[in-house]
Amino acid sequence: MVDVDFFGNFDLASAAIWMFWLFFALLIFYLQTENMREGYPLQDDDGGEALNQGPFPVPGDKTFLLRDGRGKLTVPSGQRGDRAKLALQRTAVAAGSPYVPTGDPMVDGVGPASWAPRKDHPELDAHGHVKIKPISQLPDFHVSAGIDPRGKAVVSGDDEVIGRIIDMWVDIPEALVRLLVVDLNPEGSGQTRLIPINFTKIKANRVNVRSLYAHNFAGIPGIKSDDQITLLEEEKIMAYFGGGTLYADPARLEPQI
Structure with a gap:
Protein backbone atom coordinates (compact mmCIF):
# COMPACT_ATOMS: atom_id res chain seq x y z
CA MET A 1 0.00 0.00 0.00
CA VAL A 2 1.20 3.50 -0.81
CA ASP A 3 2.30 5.77 2.05
CA VAL A 4 1.74 3.09 4.71
CA ASP A 5 4.67 1.89 6.84
CA PHE A 6 4.20 -1.54 8.41
CA PHE A 7 6.15 -0.56 11.55
CA GLY A 8 4.69 2.90 11.71
CA ASN A 9 2.68 2.22 14.87
CA PHE A 10 4.64 -0.84 16.08
CA ASP A 11 6.91 -0.38 19.12
CA LEU A 12 9.99 -2.48 18.44
CA ALA A 13 11.50 -1.66 21.85
CA SER A 14 8.39 -2.89 23.65
CA ALA A 15 8.30 -6.08 21.56
CA ALA A 16 11.97 -6.75 22.30
CA ILE A 17 11.55 -6.38 26.06
CA TRP A 18 8.46 -8.62 26.08
CA MET A 19 10.29 -11.26 24.05
CA PHE A 20 13.14 -11.09 26.54
CA TRP A 21 10.77 -11.59 29.53
CA LEU A 22 9.12 -14.52 27.76
CA PHE A 23 12.50 -16.10 27.04
CA PHE A 24 13.62 -15.51 30.64
CA ALA A 25 10.44 -17.11 32.04
CA LEU A 26 10.89 -20.18 29.82
CA LEU A 27 14.54 -20.40 30.86
CA ILE A 28 13.60 -20.36 34.56
CA PHE A 29 10.98 -23.05 33.96
CA TYR A 30 13.50 -25.23 32.09
CA LEU A 31 16.27 -24.85 34.66
CA GLN A 32 13.94 -25.51 37.59
CA THR A 33 12.46 -28.65 36.09
CA GLU A 34 15.93 -29.95 35.16
CA ASN A 35 17.00 -29.28 38.74
CA MET A 36 14.14 -31.51 39.92
CA ARG A 37 15.67 -34.65 38.42
CA GLU A 38 17.42 -35.34 41.74
CA GLY A 39 15.45 -35.68 44.98
CA TYR A 40 12.01 -35.77 43.37
CA PRO A 41 9.23 -36.63 43.70
CA LEU A 42 9.18 -35.22 47.24
CA GLN A 43 8.30 -37.51 50.13
CA ASP A 44 6.58 -36.83 53.43
CA ASP A 45 7.92 -37.75 56.88
CA ASP A 46 6.53 -41.28 56.60
CA GLY A 47 8.18 -42.03 53.26
CA GLY A 48 5.08 -41.60 51.09
CA GLU A 49 4.84 -39.27 48.12
CA ALA A 50 4.13 -35.73 49.29
CA LEU A 51 0.88 -34.16 48.18
CA ASN A 52 2.51 -30.84 47.32
CA GLN A 53 5.38 -31.23 44.86
CA GLY A 54 5.79 -27.49 44.36
CA PRO A 55 4.67 -25.10 41.63
CA PHE A 56 6.68 -26.83 38.91
CA PRO A 57 5.83 -30.28 37.50
CA VAL A 58 8.21 -33.20 37.99
CA PRO A 59 10.07 -33.62 34.67
CA GLY A 60 9.79 -36.67 32.47
CA ASP A 61 12.45 -39.35 32.46
CA LYS A 62 15.81 -38.63 30.88
CA THR A 63 18.46 -41.31 30.43
CA PHE A 64 22.14 -40.42 30.83
CA LEU A 65 25.03 -42.50 29.53
CA LEU A 66 27.59 -42.76 32.33
CA ARG A 67 31.29 -42.37 31.69
CA ASP A 68 33.83 -45.20 31.69
CA GLY A 69 31.27 -47.77 30.59
CA ARG A 70 29.32 -47.67 33.84
CA GLY A 71 25.94 -48.11 32.22
CA LYS A 72 22.96 -45.78 32.16
CA LEU A 73 21.03 -43.73 34.69
CA THR A 74 17.39 -42.73 34.24
CA VAL A 75 16.02 -39.91 36.40
CA PRO A 76 13.84 -39.04 38.15
CA SER A 77 12.07 -42.42 38.13
CA GLY A 78 15.30 -44.41 38.49
CA GLN A 79 16.34 -42.88 41.79
CA ARG A 80 17.39 -45.29 44.50
CA GLY A 81 14.99 -45.83 47.37
CA ASP A 82 16.93 -48.40 49.38
CA ARG A 83 16.92 -46.24 52.51
CA ALA A 84 13.17 -45.85 52.83
CA LYS A 85 12.94 -47.81 56.11
CA LEU A 86 15.08 -46.14 58.76
CA ALA A 87 15.42 -47.03 62.44
CA LEU A 88 13.73 -43.82 63.57
CA GLN A 89 10.58 -43.05 65.49
CA ARG A 90 8.62 -39.81 65.50
CA THR A 91 8.32 -38.21 68.94
CA ALA A 92 4.86 -36.73 68.27
CA VAL A 93 1.98 -37.03 65.83
CA ALA A 94 2.33 -33.50 64.50
CA ALA A 95 4.10 -33.15 61.17
CA GLY A 96 7.65 -31.90 61.52
CA SER A 97 8.14 -33.45 64.95
CA PRO A 98 11.71 -34.64 65.65
CA TYR A 99 12.66 -38.29 65.26
CA VAL A 100 14.72 -40.36 67.69
CA PRO A 101 16.74 -43.50 66.88
CA THR A 102 15.19 -46.83 67.80
CA GLY A 103 18.43 -48.85 67.66
CA ASP A 104 22.14 -48.15 67.44
CA PRO A 105 22.23 -44.95 65.36
CA MET A 106 25.86 -45.37 64.33
CA VAL A 107 25.15 -48.82 62.91
CA ASP A 108 21.75 -47.89 61.48
CA GLY A 109 23.13 -44.74 59.81
CA VAL A 110 20.65 -42.17 61.08
Whole structure:
Protein backbone atom coordinates (compact mmCIF):
# COMPACT_ATOMS: atom_id res chain seq x y z
CA MET A 1 0.00 0.00 0.00
CA VAL A 2 1.20 3.50 -0.81
CA ASP A 3 2.30 5.77 2.05
CA VAL A 4 1.74 3.09 4.71
CA ASP A 5 4.67 1.89 6.84
CA PHE A 6 4.20 -1.54 8.41
CA PHE A 7 6.15 -0.56 11.55
CA GLY A 8 4.69 2.90 11.71
CA ASN A 9 2.68 2.22 14.87
CA PHE A 10 4.64 -0.84 16.08
CA ASP A 11 6.91 -0.38 19.12
CA LEU A 12 9.99 -2.48 18.44
CA ALA A 13 11.50 -1.66 21.85
CA SER A 14 8.39 -2.89 23.65
CA ALA A 15 8.30 -6.08 21.56
CA ALA A 16 11.97 -6.75 22.30
CA ILE A 17 11.55 -6.38 26.06
CA TRP A 18 8.46 -8.62 26.08
CA MET A 19 10.29 -11.26 24.05
CA PHE A 20 13.14 -11.09 26.54
CA TRP A 21 10.77 -11.59 29.53
CA LEU A 22 9.12 -14.52 27.76
CA PHE A 23 12.50 -16.10 27.04
CA PHE A 24 13.62 -15.51 30.64
CA ALA A 25 10.44 -17.11 32.04
CA LEU A 26 10.89 -20.18 29.82
CA LEU A 27 14.54 -20.40 30.86
CA ILE A 28 13.60 -20.36 34.56
CA PHE A 29 10.98 -23.05 33.96
CA TYR A 30 13.50 -25.23 32.09
CA LEU A 31 16.27 -24.85 34.66
CA GLN A 32 13.94 -25.51 37.59
CA THR A 33 12.46 -28.65 36.09
CA GLU A 34 15.93 -29.95 35.16
CA ASN A 35 17.00 -29.28 38.74
CA MET A 36 14.14 -31.51 39.92
CA ARG A 37 15.67 -34.65 38.42
CA GLU A 38 17.42 -35.34 41.74
CA GLY A 39 15.45 -35.68 44.98
CA TYR A 40 12.01 -35.77 43.37
CA PRO A 41 9.23 -36.63 43.70
CA LEU A 42 9.18 -35.22 47.24
CA GLN A 43 8.30 -37.51 50.13
CA ASP A 44 6.58 -36.83 53.43
CA ASP A 45 7.92 -37.75 56.88
CA ASP A 46 6.53 -41.28 56.60
CA GLY A 47 8.18 -42.03 53.26
CA GLY A 48 5.08 -41.60 51.09
CA GLU A 49 4.84 -39.27 48.12
CA ALA A 50 4.13 -35.73 49.29
CA LEU A 51 0.88 -34.16 48.18
CA ASN A 52 2.51 -30.84 47.32
CA GLN A 53 5.38 -31.23 44.86
CA GLY A 54 5.79 -27.49 44.36
CA PRO A 55 4.67 -25.10 41.63
CA PHE A 56 6.68 -26.83 38.91
CA PRO A 57 5.83 -30.28 37.50
CA VAL A 58 8.21 -33.20 37.99
CA PRO A 59 10.07 -33.62 34.67
CA GLY A 60 9.79 -36.67 32.47
CA ASP A 61 12.45 -39.35 32.46
CA LYS A 62 15.81 -38.63 30.88
CA THR A 63 18.46 -41.31 30.43
CA PHE A 64 22.14 -40.42 30.83
CA LEU A 65 25.03 -42.50 29.53
CA LEU A 66 27.59 -42.76 32.33
CA ARG A 67 31.29 -42.37 31.69
CA ASP A 68 33.83 -45.20 31.69
CA GLY A 69 31.27 -47.77 30.59
CA ARG A 70 29.32 -47.67 33.84
CA GLY A 71 25.94 -48.11 32.22
CA LYS A 72 22.96 -45.78 32.16
CA LEU A 73 21.03 -43.73 34.69
CA THR A 74 17.39 -42.73 34.24
CA VAL A 75 16.02 -39.91 36.40
CA PRO A 76 13.84 -39.04 38.15
CA SER A 77 12.07 -42.42 38.13
CA GLY A 78 15.30 -44.41 38.49
CA GLN A 79 16.34 -42.88 41.79
CA ARG A 80 17.39 -45.29 44.50
CA GLY A 81 14.99 -45.83 47.37
CA ASP A 82 16.93 -48.40 49.38
CA ARG A 83 16.92 -46.24 52.51
CA ALA A 84 13.17 -45.85 52.83
CA LYS A 85 12.94 -47.81 56.11
CA LEU A 86 15.08 -46.14 58.76
CA ALA A 87 15.42 -47.03 62.44
CA LEU A 88 13.73 -43.82 63.57
CA GLN A 89 10.58 -43.05 65.49
CA ARG A 90 8.62 -39.81 65.50
CA THR A 91 8.32 -38.21 68.94
CA ALA A 92 4.86 -36.73 68.27
CA VAL A 93 1.98 -37.03 65.83
CA ALA A 94 2.33 -33.50 64.50
CA ALA A 95 4.10 -33.15 61.17
CA GLY A 96 7.65 -31.90 61.52
CA SER A 97 8.14 -33.45 64.95
CA PRO A 98 11.71 -34.64 65.65
CA TYR A 99 12.66 -38.29 65.26
CA VAL A 100 14.72 -40.36 67.69
CA PRO A 101 16.74 -43.50 66.88
CA THR A 102 15.19 -46.83 67.80
CA GLY A 103 18.43 -48.85 67.66
CA ASP A 104 22.14 -48.15 67.44
CA PRO A 105 22.23 -44.95 65.36
CA MET A 106 25.86 -45.37 64.33
CA VAL A 107 25.15 -48.82 62.91
CA ASP A 108 21.75 -47.89 61.48
CA GLY A 109 23.13 -44.74 59.81
CA VAL A 110 20.65 -42.17 61.08
CA GLY A 111 20.95 -38.66 62.51
CA PRO A 112 24.52 -37.34 62.30
CA ALA A 113 25.57 -40.84 61.21
CA SER A 114 23.30 -40.81 58.15
CA TRP A 115 24.77 -41.50 54.72
CA ALA A 116 23.64 -41.13 51.13
CA PRO A 117 23.44 -44.17 48.80
CA ARG A 118 26.30 -43.17 46.53
CA LYS A 119 27.57 -45.47 43.79
CA ASP A 120 29.48 -48.51 44.96
CA HIS A 121 32.48 -47.95 42.69
CA PRO A 122 35.72 -45.97 43.12
CA GLU A 123 35.93 -42.30 42.29
CA LEU A 124 37.89 -41.73 39.08
CA ASP A 125 39.99 -38.84 37.86
CA ALA A 126 39.64 -37.14 34.48
CA HIS A 127 41.72 -39.90 32.85
CA GLY A 128 39.61 -42.76 34.23
CA HIS A 129 42.12 -43.77 36.93
CA VAL A 130 41.24 -44.49 40.56
CA LYS A 131 41.75 -41.27 42.54
CA ILE A 132 42.38 -42.56 46.08
CA LYS A 133 45.07 -45.18 46.70
CA PRO A 134 47.43 -46.18 49.56
CA ILE A 135 50.68 -44.24 49.62
CA SER A 136 52.49 -47.56 50.13
CA GLN A 137 51.56 -48.39 46.52
CA LEU A 138 52.65 -45.01 45.15
CA PRO A 139 56.46 -44.89 44.84
CA ASP A 140 56.36 -41.31 43.54
CA PHE A 141 54.62 -39.98 46.68
CA HIS A 142 56.24 -39.12 50.00
CA VAL A 143 55.57 -36.83 52.96
CA SER A 144 57.30 -33.55 52.12
CA ALA A 145 55.92 -31.38 54.94
CA GLY A 146 54.26 -31.72 58.32
CA ILE A 147 54.28 -34.78 60.58
CA ASP A 148 54.25 -38.26 59.09
CA PRO A 149 51.62 -40.14 61.16
CA ARG A 150 52.78 -43.63 60.21
CA GLY A 151 53.91 -45.64 63.20
CA LYS A 152 52.23 -43.34 65.73
CA ALA A 153 49.70 -44.50 68.30
CA VAL A 154 46.02 -43.67 67.84
CA VAL A 155 44.30 -42.27 70.94
CA SER A 156 40.49 -42.33 71.10
CA GLY A 157 38.12 -39.80 72.64
CA ASP A 158 38.21 -41.63 75.98
CA ASP A 159 42.04 -41.44 76.01
CA GLU A 160 42.58 -45.11 75.16
CA VAL A 161 45.32 -46.29 72.80
CA ILE A 162 43.49 -48.40 70.23
CA GLY A 163 46.18 -49.06 67.64
CA ARG A 164 48.76 -47.46 65.39
CA ILE A 165 48.82 -45.85 61.95
CA ILE A 166 50.37 -48.11 59.33
CA ASP A 167 49.51 -46.38 56.05
CA MET A 168 47.87 -43.36 54.40
CA TRP A 169 45.48 -43.10 51.45
CA VAL A 170 46.20 -40.29 49.03
CA ASP A 171 43.98 -38.37 46.63
CA ILE A 172 46.39 -38.58 43.71
CA PRO A 173 45.18 -35.66 41.51
CA GLU A 174 44.86 -33.36 44.54
CA ALA A 175 48.12 -34.61 46.13
CA LEU A 176 46.65 -34.69 49.64
CA VAL A 177 46.00 -37.31 52.30
CA ARG A 178 42.35 -38.31 52.63
CA LEU A 179 42.44 -41.33 54.97
CA LEU A 180 44.70 -42.98 57.52
CA VAL A 181 44.95 -46.74 58.03
CA VAL A 182 44.94 -47.90 61.64
CA ASP A 183 45.84 -51.39 62.86
CA LEU A 184 43.53 -51.98 65.80
CA ASN A 185 46.14 -54.08 67.55
CA PRO A 186 49.42 -52.27 68.28
CA GLU A 187 51.21 -55.61 67.90
CA GLY A 188 49.92 -55.95 64.35
CA SER A 189 46.82 -58.14 64.14
CA GLY A 190 45.95 -57.26 60.56
CA GLN A 191 42.56 -55.94 61.65
CA THR A 192 42.62 -52.53 59.99
CA ARG A 193 40.19 -49.66 59.61
CA LEU A 194 40.23 -46.35 57.75
CA ILE A 195 40.10 -43.00 59.55
CA PRO A 196 39.21 -39.80 57.64
CA ILE A 197 42.10 -37.43 58.23
CA ASN A 198 39.77 -34.49 58.91
CA PHE A 199 38.61 -36.34 62.07
CA THR A 200 42.18 -36.56 63.41
CA LYS A 201 44.69 -34.29 65.06
CA ILE A 202 48.24 -35.40 64.38
CA LYS A 203 50.66 -34.74 67.23
CA ALA A 204 54.39 -35.35 67.46
CA ASN A 205 53.91 -38.66 69.30
CA ARG A 206 50.28 -39.69 68.63
CA VAL A 207 47.18 -39.27 66.50
CA ASN A 208 44.09 -38.10 68.39
CA VAL A 209 40.60 -39.12 67.26
CA ARG A 210 38.09 -37.38 69.52
CA SER A 211 34.87 -38.34 67.71
CA LEU A 212 35.05 -42.07 68.61
CA TYR A 213 35.62 -43.97 71.83
CA ALA A 214 37.73 -47.12 72.03
CA HIS A 215 34.76 -49.50 71.77
CA ASN A 216 33.58 -47.78 68.54
CA PHE A 217 36.63 -48.49 66.37
CA ALA A 218 35.84 -52.13 65.65
CA GLY A 219 32.50 -51.00 64.21
CA ILE A 220 33.99 -48.70 61.58
CA PRO A 221 32.61 -49.87 58.21
CA GLY A 222 35.15 -51.89 56.27
CA ILE A 223 36.06 -51.94 52.58
CA LYS A 224 36.09 -54.75 50.02
CA SER A 225 39.49 -54.02 48.46
CA ASP A 226 42.94 -53.33 49.86
CA ASP A 227 43.90 -50.83 47.17
CA GLN A 228 40.75 -48.81 46.43
CA ILE A 229 37.69 -47.43 48.18
CA THR A 230 34.28 -46.91 46.63
CA LEU A 231 32.16 -43.79 46.94
CA LEU A 232 29.63 -45.68 49.07
CA GLU A 233 32.30 -47.08 51.39
CA GLU A 234 33.83 -43.65 51.87
CA GLU A 235 30.38 -42.17 52.55
CA LYS A 236 29.62 -44.75 55.26
CA ILE A 237 32.99 -44.28 56.96
CA MET A 238 32.61 -40.51 57.03
CA ALA A 239 29.07 -40.86 58.40
CA TYR A 240 30.23 -43.23 61.14
CA PHE A 241 32.79 -40.74 62.42
CA GLY A 242 30.31 -37.89 62.09
CA GLY A 243 27.78 -39.86 64.13
CA GLY A 244 30.39 -40.53 66.79
CA THR A 245 30.57 -36.84 67.61
CA LEU A 246 27.08 -37.20 69.10
CA TYR A 247 26.49 -40.90 69.73
CA ALA A 248 29.87 -42.29 70.88
CA ASP A 249 29.01 -41.43 74.48
CA PRO A 250 25.47 -41.00 75.88
CA ALA A 251 26.71 -37.94 77.74
CA ARG A 252 27.18 -36.18 74.42
CA LEU A 253 23.41 -36.27 73.90
CA GLU A 254 22.88 -34.05 76.92
CA PRO A 255 22.91 -30.23 76.75
CA GLN A 256 26.40 -28.76 76.83
CA ILE A 257 27.12 -25.57 78.79
